[in-house]
Amino acid sequence: MKQTWKNGLPSSPDYFPIGVWLQSPQNASRYTAAGINLYVALWQGPTEKQLAALKAAKMRVVCEQNAVGLAHKDDPIIAAWMHGDEPDNAQAVTDPVTGKKGWGPCVPPQKIVDDYKRLREKDPTRPILLNLGQGVANDAWKGRGAGAKLSDYETYVQGGDIISFDIYPAANNLPLGLVPKGVDRLAGWTGGKKHIWNCLECTRIDGKSKATPKQVRSETWRAIIHGSRGLIYFVHQFQPKFNEHALLDDPEMLASVTATNKQIQELAAVINSPNGKRTEQGGVELLTVEHAGGLTIFAAATGEKTVRVAVAKTGKVEVLGEGRMLKATNEGAAGQALFYDTFAPEDVHIYRVTVR
Template sequence: MKQTWKNGLPTAPDYFPIGVWLQSPENASRYGAAGINLYVALWQGPTEKQLTALKAAKMRVICEQNAVGLTHKDDPIIAAWMHGDEPDNAQAVTDPVTGKKGWGPCVPPAKIVADYQKLRATDPTRPILLNLGQGVANDDWKGRGAGAKLSDYETYVQGGDIVSFDVYPAANNLPLGLVAKGVDRLVGWTGGKTRIWNCLECTRIDGKTKATPRQVRNETWRAIIHGSRGLIYFVHQFQPKFNEHALLDDPEMLASVTATNKQIRELAAVINSPRGKRRTQNGVEMLVVEHQGANYIFAAATGDTTVTAELDPCGKIEVLGEGRTVSGSDTFAPNDVHLYRITG
């Protein structure tokens, strides 16, 4: 994870990448105001018009290595190259005889690694982002196609310098803990040597269940507690009516996401510290980090009941962003997240 690239993402310890998936550059300034600092993927791009708009908004991008992108190899607006999306899922196919559309197997892991090596050879100055599907975390997912197996991921993860995945549990009535589980698995499969990111839900997506702001905040911090070092918001809604930028039209969710992003930016140097230790206490997951003479605890509830968790037996503990202090322990309702600083 210590590798750096001449034209890659910032390496400052107080930088944390917060991206948004496949959005029109015309909304880049609005996303920037919400604390998002990175575009991930461009529709049928990059094009010159898209890159010009992103430059004007000072929004860096991860995009495909197409002909236009390669003419901008020395352009800092491009922070990394995109290595497709969800190659581990069943791929769309068309029967050459009947024209009937269907689903074939996933992309072979070895092909992803070979293609990654070609992308790196074309431009070794930027990292490659590989985004995988929910099969990383959801063992019941049937969308990987015939012949797919969990061990495939041990090879897939060799196909990127940054490896991400997407699972949207609230929208699909699945446990929120799948986000943390997926991060754990990617960290394990890469031996902790590759930077791990994850995608986050924040809209209705397909018209069914919609995550609440509290659930999104819980997913976000549990991902960070488990080792995610980059976030990508999925903000589309497909049903009942298509909306590419549904987050921007949801005042309550937008305010919550903006507040969370602000805290992440403020605590980025702490999050990026290599000295964090994770523990679980009474249904609360915690990451304890020492940074510049203070101890920080990032804590998130995992259960469906209100619990009390022991934090630190010594002195008063500041609850960041909540205007209160606690002594020794704190109470967690379902989906609660509390962030603490302990000094002295």
């Protein structure tokens, strides 16, 4: 799906947006080193100081359309406008009589659409990002408030040009498959007419379970295989001790995320190609892309058992980033070559086939 904006994100096919959620601009250079090329949301901003710091770091930003932001409509540092966060969740309310705090219903879907139109009127040169909550994928989620229903999302998705959602399954002991499920649902609700992004976990968040680097890599590539074309890392930790940039203080996770981001950027033109075909085989989902005279196969395990997968392709097979080569054998129908590989739970392998 091609759609460009005069002052929006780069439209080059070798660009893939990789963002980080609500971070201090003072750490922009450290995130750049980790392969992140976009800030998403600014605390109580944008302010002039925040924008100046991001410009100095050459880090583009998705931010609110406040007075400072609108004063910078001609500034390319602003790549898109932020249209709130998780309006589909129950919203905090305060009883005007007792002052007691509680939770009310979610924001009405039509209000999001109406507000989107007003944002577009003020600046039609940039896309608007709407980030939704885990109810996109998790039907058991109780946090949407009274009266909410799944069909609300068909209206919500009309309230943005880039539609994202967040779910952190490992931190909440949920199946990792909810990540690709949410991507599929957003693609369906938008009819393939809008850009679909998703948020990724990489910290402990609230002191419960924490995703492993392998799980984060699995979530990342399964989202991409299902059609996500933008990622936003959630890097906060709230418990047992607050840390706004917990990813930067976790050497193992940071190294893994950095390596994955590097690989995504190297393969961005392939990922963005319209020639991809998604299939599933025995507990592994695959995205096969013909691009620039070659074949690239992205493959991710979906189950909890070790499986062996045969991929019918002819040619020399390199497993990218693993230093392995695979041999194709003529065992397929009508002499079609097959190469085999083994997938343990949460494994991801990426193959480049040099076609004979």
